[in-house]
Amino acid sequence: MTASIEHDSARIHFEHLFREAIACRLCPRLSKKCAVIGSNNGPLGASVMFIAEAPGRYGADRSRVPLHGDVTGRNFEWLLASAGLSRDRVYVTNAVLCNPCDPRGRNSPPTRTEIHNCSVYLRRQLDLVSPGIIVTLGTVALVAIGLLYGLRASLSTHHRKLVQLSDGRILIPLFHPSQRVMNTRRSRSEQLEDFQYVKL
Ligand code: SF4
Known part of the structure; x- marks a missing residue:
């Protein structure tokens, strides 16, 4: 099979995946939400996949773009750019594809x-994108x-380790x-060091 046929096949499987995810109502609390997944996640075949928590x-x-449009998204994009990483060369997604919100609509x-429910979609994204680094x-x-x-694994023991x-x-x-994490647990400059570490 040539590389281009393989790529076309992955693209078709990805389209099936995002249609299924967008129609998914498995989580009762999120049934009015729509999964954020599609071509805005990044290229299939990206060597690095970033996985965050859930759409804000x-x-x-x-925005329908993972990690984009709010303060967290701006922080992420600043970190990426400052570390010399380009959004169009990495794949970005969330562990949970729909925005989790409380009864008042807050994150x-x-x-x-x-x-657990959404890990099925995460598994399929990993299979299709096939990144070497997560x-x-x-x-x-x-x-x-x-x-x-x-x-x-936990952040306290595995932070910045190669697992x-x-x-x-x-x-x-x-x-x-997120701004809360950058204000309380990992400063902007420390986060930048971490992102630069990913690039090396
Ligand atoms: S969070 Fe994932 S599993 Fe739950 S409804 Fe959305 S797409 Fe389906």
Whole structure:
């Protein structure tokens, strides 16, 4: 099979995947939300995949671009650009594809069940994009990867470590680029060091 036929096949499978995800209503609390997935995630075949938590209500839930449109998205894009990484050469997604919100519509953390439900789509994205390096941003993404690989990892012990996964990929756990995390746990300059580390 030639590389171009393989790429066309991956693209077709990806279109099926995002149609299924957009129609998915598996998580009752998120049934009025629509999964953020599509060509805006980045190129199939990207060597690096960033996985964050979930679309934010003022960010990806509106812009339909993962990690884009709110303060977190601006932080992420600044970190990427400052580290010399280009958004059009990496694949960006979330552990949970729909915006988790409380009854008043505010962002809230995804539940373990929602992370588990959506891990099916994460697995399929990994299979189609086939990155050599997976960068998790925050605890939720690390939990999701842990579910897929049977891995018990935490940011406190695995932050910025190169973790060899069972399929040969390398996992690099980093902190989430939200303003709250950058104000309290990992400063802007420390986050920049982390992103520069990914590029090396
Ligand atoms: S979060 Fe994932 S599993 Fe849950 S409804 Fe959305 S697409 Fe489906």
